[in-house]
Amino acid sequence: MSRWAIGIDLGGTAIKAAAVGEERGIVISSSNLTDTASGPAGIVRQLAAIIADLYRSASLTNEPGDFAGVGLGVPGAVNAEQGTLSYPPNLPGWTIFPLRDELQLCLKEQEALSMTAFLDNDANAAAFGEAVYGAGRQFRDFLMVTLGTGVGGGIVLNRKIYRGANGTAGEVGFMIIDFEGSSVHAGIRGTLESLVGKKQMVELARRMIEASPSDSSVGILCGHDYTRLSPRHLERAALEGDEVSLAVWQRVGSILGVGLANVAALMDIRKFVIGGGISAAGSLIFEPALAQLKMSTLPSMHEGLELVPALLGNKAGIHGAAALCFG
Amino acid sequence: MSRWAIGIDLGGTAIKAAAVGEERGIVISSSNLTDTASGPAGIVRQLAAIIADLYRSASLTNEPGDFAGVGLGVPGAVNAEQGTLSYPPNLPGWTIFPLRDELQLCLKEQEALSMTAFLDNDANAAAFGEAVYGAGRQFRDFLMVTLGTGVGGGIVLNRKIYRGANGTAGEVGFMIIDFEGSSVHAGIRGTLESLVGKKQMVELARRMIEASPSDSSVGILCGHDYTRLSPRHLERAALEGDEVSLAVWQRVGSILGVGLANVAALMDIRKFVIGGGISAAGSLIFEPALAQLKMSTLPSMHEGLELVPALLGNKAGIHGAAALCFG
Numbered sequence: 001m002s003r004w005a006i007g008i009d010l011g012g013t014a015i016k017a018a019a020v021g022e023e024r025g026i027v028i029s030s031s032n033l034t035d036t037a038s039g040p041a042g043i044v045r046q047l048a049a050i051i052a053d054l055y056r057s058a059s060l061t062n063e064p065g066d067f068a069g070v071g072l073g074v075p076g077a078v079n080a081e082q083g084t085l086s087y088p089p090n091l092p093g094w095t096i097f098p099l100r101d102e103l104q105l106c107l108k109e110q111e112a113l114s115m116t117a118f119l120d121n122d123a124n125a126a127a128f129g130e131a132v133y134g135a136g137r138q139f140r141d142f143l144m145v146t147l148g149t150g151v152g153g154g155i156v157l158n159r160k161i162y163r164g165a166n167g168t169a170g171e172v173g174f175m176i177i178d179f180e181g182s183s184v185h186a187g188i189r190g191t192l193e194s195l196v197g198k199k200q201m202v203e204l205a206r207r208m209i210e211a212s213p214s215d216s217s218v219g220i221l222c223g224h225d226y227t228r229l230s231p232r233h234l235e236r237a238a239l240e241g242d243e244v245s246l247a248v249w250q251r252v253g254s255i256l257g258v259g260l261a262n263v264a265a266l267m268d269i270r271k272f273v274i275g276g277g278i279s280a281a282g283s284l285i286f287e288p289a290l291a292q293l294k295m296s297t298l299p300s301m302h303e304g305l306e307l308v309p310a311l312l313g314n315k316a317g318i319h320g321a322a323a324l325c326f327g
Numbered sequence: 328m329s330r331w332a333i334g335i336d337l338g339g340t341a342i343k344a345a346a347v348g349e350e351r352g353i354v355i356s357s358s359n360l361t362d363t364a365s366g367p368a369g370i371v372r373q374l375a376a377i378i379a380d381l382y383r384s385a386s387l388t389n390e391p392g393d394f395a396g397v398g399l400g401v402p403g404a405v406n407a408e409q410g411t412l413s414y415p416p417n418l419p420g421w422t423i424f425p426l427r428d429e430l431q432l433c434l435k436e437q438e439a440l441s442m443t444a445f446l447d448n449d450a451n452a453a454a455f456g457e458a459v460y461g462a463g464r465q466f467r468d469f470l471m472v473t474l475g476t477g478v479g480g481g482i483v484l485n486r487k488i489y490r491g492a493n494g495t496a497g498e499v500g501f502m503i504i505d506f507e508g509s510s511v512h513a514g515i516r517g518t519l520e521s522l523v524g525k526k527q528m529v530e531l532a533r534r535m536i537e538a539s540p541s542d543s544s545v546g547i548l549c550g551h552d553y554t555r556l557s558p559r560h561l562e563r564a565a566l567e568g569d570e571v572s573l574a575v576w577q578r579v580g581s582i583l584g585v586g587l588a589n590v591a592a593l594m595d596i597r598k599f600v601i602g603g604g605i606s607a608a609g610s611l612i613f614e615p616a617l618a619q620l621k622m623s624t625l626p627s628m629h630e631g632l633e634l635v636p637a638l639l640g641n642k643a644g645i646h647g648a649a650a651l652c653f654g
Binding site for chain 1: 404413414467468482489490491492494495496498499502504505506508515516517582585588589593594595596597622623624627630631
């Protein structure tokens with residue numbers, strides 16, 4: 001037996017999908033722009049069509065009898081048991097929607113396909129993808145942090161997603177590490193996300209460049225137009241030895257380390273898988289993060305502390321969504 | 328069948344012990360000064376004698392056949408599986424000690440008693456005591472916070488203690504909420520414990536009283552000797568309407584609320600049982616804590632947020648230790 005499933009990463013911009021073999025990983029994949037204009041019903045129809053296409057293509061080389069279902073990682077609060085998605089911030093017009101049941105119904109009526117659907121939020125799906133296929137395979141318990149526009153998190157305990165009583169666990173970006181600070185995100189002061197999201201990082205860099213007496217090579221890289229400044233510029237400049245850029249990474253890494261220290265203290269989690277665009281900077285961010293993590297925890301918590309880069313990039317969500325079906 | 332057990336709360340000052348009925352709670356109890364002078368072996372002998380005494384008294388009215396064992400809540404890092412206690416800060420001269428096995432052996436050799444011993448750290452034992460016999464009975468998942476000299480924590484998930492992979496989970500006092508602040512505890516900057524322990528609270532009060540233009544009635548309560556100032560004085564003064572004291576409680580409650588917000592964001596825990604000396608101030612601390620907790624979390628996390636006072640006082644540990652035997 002060689003089970004396979006379809007994994008979907010439903011985003012506000014694109015729907016990424018793949019047929020995934022339990023052992024082999026991704027077999028076929030597709031990517032489509034999300035049809036946000038027609039609301040939940042429109043997206044359900046679009047999803048059903050994408051799933052049907054993939055299913056039919058993959059069925060040519062995969063036994064339909066080994067098909068385990070379709071899993072979806074979705075951008076919002078999920079009740080995994082009830083199969084509902086609540087208020088996805090990037091999908092306008094949605095409230096609380098029974099996505100699992102509506103999708104199963106549409107697959108049946110529109111595509112004559114009976115299949116079981118599984119739902120989880122995108123951060124949990126990405127963490128589970130790394131747990132089953134990626135950097136988390138070596139860990140029983142870990143936290144996955146995605147450093148991108150925002151700071152996402154997913155917790156894996158005993159190789160399963162830890163969702164919490166209401167399904168909102170893992171919001172590492174909303175941990176407060178600077179409660180009297182000046183940074184605010186989503187109305188909350190001093191959260192990790194208010195300090196190390198992509199925008200905050202660029203803003204920090206701009207302030208540090210302006211305050212620096214020496215010329216930073218970042219200026220040249222972004223054509224002295226700081227509205228174009230990106231983490232990629234800061235990465236290149238730092239690798240060329242630019243001191244301001246190095247200091248920016250040092251600070252972003254340290255702040256991340258403080259956040260991880262809170263996870264270590266509260267949950268006794270000592271393994272961290274770091275993904276997302278900003279994490280591509282590698283040791284520029286990993287080294288200060290690990291150093292700070294050690295400084296910010298008791299010596300009795302140091303054994304086994306480890307930060308590793310995520311392995312699946314933006315395909316972690318598809319992998320994890322499919323893996324929901326093998327559970 | 329009516330099971331019973333012996334629960335022990337081993338502290339640096341006293342050994343509190345009780346025979347506890349699974350349904351009836353404490354049947355007989357005792358308290359002895361801890362014999363710290365003779366090191367681990369001396370304490371093991373002392374524990375065995377205390378346990379034997381209690382066992383023999385309780386056996387007169389409880390069926391020996393229903394006896395479930397002896398549970399111990401101990402002040403340090405515990406490996407519950409191996410039954411070891413590591414580096415208890417308040418027991419000088421201890422390193423890593425196989426307390427469970429040594430105690431079982433001593434009970435047999437010294438007292439001719441064969442019984443199974445169970446070990447957990449004192450914060451976990453207190454949380455489990457509240458879970459089984461106290462304020463946590465109504466909750467499946469909760470965090471117990473003990474606000475005393477330090478800030479202790481124990482996590483209950485699905486009515487069981489959550490210990491983490493290495494047994495150090497629940498260290499809520501070591502969560503960092505002010506990473507650039509001036510307060511430091513155990514070498515770590517900006518931890519919750521560095522901000523709301525008893526000493527820190529008194530220090531905050533002294534600073535606020537000195538900075539206040541008006542006379543605070545706290546001065547009268549402590550005879551203007553601020554070295555004698557205690558949370559109890561601040562409680563009395565606040566209840567009499569003293570503005571500085573009210574502001575101190577407001578601030579301590581708010582800081583606690585920030586810490587709890589981190590637990591809600593990360594673990595999706597929304598129920599909090601608050602114990603320890605400082606918590607006796609009741610709504611003086613509970614109201615600002617809950618208000619801040621709501622301000623510091625996303626609206627999607629507000630449903631079901633609840634802070635309740637612990638019910639078992641300094642007997643939570645004994646109850647929880649005994650309950651370890653009924654697991």
